[in-house]
Amino acid sequence: MPEPTDRRYGPAPLPQPRGPVSAAVVEALRLAPHDLPADLGATLAPAGGDPLTDEDLQLTLFLCYELHYRGWTGVADDWEWQPSLLALRARAEAAFEGAVRRLVGPVPAVLPGGVPRALADLVDADDGPSLAAALQRRATLGQFREFATHRSIYHLREADPHSWGLPRLGGPAKAALVEIQMDEYGNGRLDRMHAELFRRTLDRLGLDTGYGVHLDRVPAVTLATNNLMSLFGLHRRLRGALLGHLAAYEMTSSLPNRRYGNGLRRLGLDEVATRFYDEHVEADAVHEQIAAHDLCGGLARTEPALVPDVLFGAAAALAVDRLFATHVLDRWARGETSLRDGGVLNGGTVAAPARLTAAVA
Ligand SMILES: [Fe+2]
Numbered sequence: 144m145p146e147p148t149d150r151r152y153g154p155a156p157l158p159q160p161r162g163p164v165s166a167a168v169v170e171a172l173r174l175a176p177h178d179l180p181a182d183l184g185a186t187l188a189p190a191g192g193d194p195l196t197d198e199d200l201q202l203t204l205f206l207c208y209e210l211h212y213r214g215w216t217g218v219a220d221d222w223e224w225q226p227s228l229l230a231l232r233a234r235a236e237a238a239f240e241g242a243v244r245r246l247v248g249p250v251p252a253v254l255p256g257g258v259p260r261a262l263a264d265l266v267d268a269d270d271g272p273s274l275a276a277a278l279q280r281r282a283t284l285g286q287f288r289e290f291a292t293h294r295s296i297y298h299l300r301e302a303d304p305h306s307w308g309l310p311r312l313g314g315p316a317k318a319a320l321v322e323i324q325m326d327e328y329g330n331g332r333l334d335r336m337h338a339e340l341f342r343r344t345l346d347r348l349g350l351d352t353g354y355g356v357h358l359d360r361v362p363a364v365t366l367a368t369n370n371l372m373s374l375f376g377l378h379r380r381l382r383g384a385l386l387g388h389l390a391a392y393e394m395t396s397s398l399p400n401r402r403y404g405n406g407l408r409r410l411g412l413d414e415v416a417t418r419f420y421d422e423h424v425e426a427d428a429v430h431e432q433i434a435a436h437d438l439c440g441g442l443a444r445t446e447p448a449l450v451p452d453v454l455f456g457a458a459a460a461l462a463v464d465r466l467f468a469t470h471v472l473d474r475w476a477r478g479e480t481s482l483r484d485g486g487v488l489n490g491g492t493v494a495a496p497a498r499l500t501a502a503v504a
C-alpha cells in the first residue's frame with residue numbers, strides 16, 4: 144500500500160527526549176517560536192562525559208539540525224532561525240566539535256598537491272572493525288535489519304548534507320561536487336535517487352520507509368555520524384572538512400557495499416533489496432577518484448589554506464564511523480541489540496520494542 148507523501152519525504156515525527164535539554168527543546172518546538180531559557184545548555188556535555196555518545200547532547204543537536212532539512216511534524220518553520228535555539232545549538236556544537244578534534248588528533252602536514260595521496264593513506268591506515276565483513280558473512284536477518292535501521296537516518300536523505308557545500312564553492316571543486324551529487328540524486332530521476340533505492344531496501348527488509356521514523360531506535364553514536372555531516376555542511380568555515388568527509392565516504396564505499404549486497408543475497412533477499420548496495424559498488428569506484436583528485440585536490444589548489452581541514456574532515460568521518468562500527472559489533476558479540484530497543488543506554492529512555500520479527504516482503 145503506498146504511503147502518504149508526508150511520511151515518505153518528511154517532515155519527521157518529533158522524537159522522544161533523551162535527557163533534560165532535549166526534553167526542553169522538544170517541548171518548546173511544539174509551541175510557537177519563543178526564547179528558550181539562556182541557561183538551558185548548561186547541563187549539556189557534563190564534565191567527564193563523552194559528547195560523542197551523550198544521548199541528550201546528540202539528540203539536541205539533531206533536533207536543531209533537522210530544522211534545516213525537512214523539519215519536524217507540527218513544528219513551525221520559523222524555529223529554524225530562532226536566535227536562542229541557535230545559541231543552544233552553538234553550545235552543543237562546541238562540545239561536539241571539540242570531542243571530534245580530540246578523537247582525530249593531529250592530521251599530517253601535506254602540500255596541496257599531496258592531498259589525494261594523503262587521503263588514500265588515511266583510508267588505508269583506518270583499522271576499524273569490519274562491519275561490512277560481519278554483514279557479508281554471518282549477520283542474521285534481524286541484525287541486517289538493525290544495520291538498515293541505523294543507516295536509514297542518513298540514507299533516506301542521502302547526499303543532502305554534502306549539498307550544503309555547493310553554494311560555498313566555485314571552480315573545480317564545485318564542478319566535481321556537482322558531478323558526484325548528480326549520481327546521488329539519480330541524475331534527476333526519482334526512481335534512481337539513492338535515497339529512493341534505499342527506501343526499497345528498507346521495504347524489502349520489512350521496515351517502515353517513512354522519513355526519520357526510526358530516530359527513537361538509534362543511539363547517540365548513530366546520531367553523531369549524521370550530526371558530523373550537518374556540522375560540516377552548515378558552517379562555511381568547515382567547507383574543507385565537508386569535502387574531506389565526502390571523500391572519505393566515497394573512498395570507503397565500493398568494497399563495503401559489495402559486501403552488504405552479498406550479505407543480503409546470502410540471506411535470500413532479491414535484487415530489488417540489493418540494488419542500493421549494488422549501485423554503490425559501481426558508482427563509488429568512480430566517485431572515489433573524483434572525490435580525491437577533482438573535489439579535494441581541486442579545493443586544495445584554489446584554497447591551499449584549507450588543506451588541513453580537508454584531512455581533518457576525512458579523518459573525522461573515519462573515526463566517528465569507527466565508533467559506530469565498534470558499538471554495533473560489540474553489542475552483537477554480546478548477543479544484544481545495537482539499537483535502543485529494550486535497554487537503557489547512557490541514561491536515555493527506553494524506546495518501543497524492536498520489529499525484528501517482521502516478515503520479509
Ligand atoms: Fe549514494
Ligand SMILES: [Fe+2]
Pocket residue numbers: 323327393426427430
Ligand atoms: Fe557516491
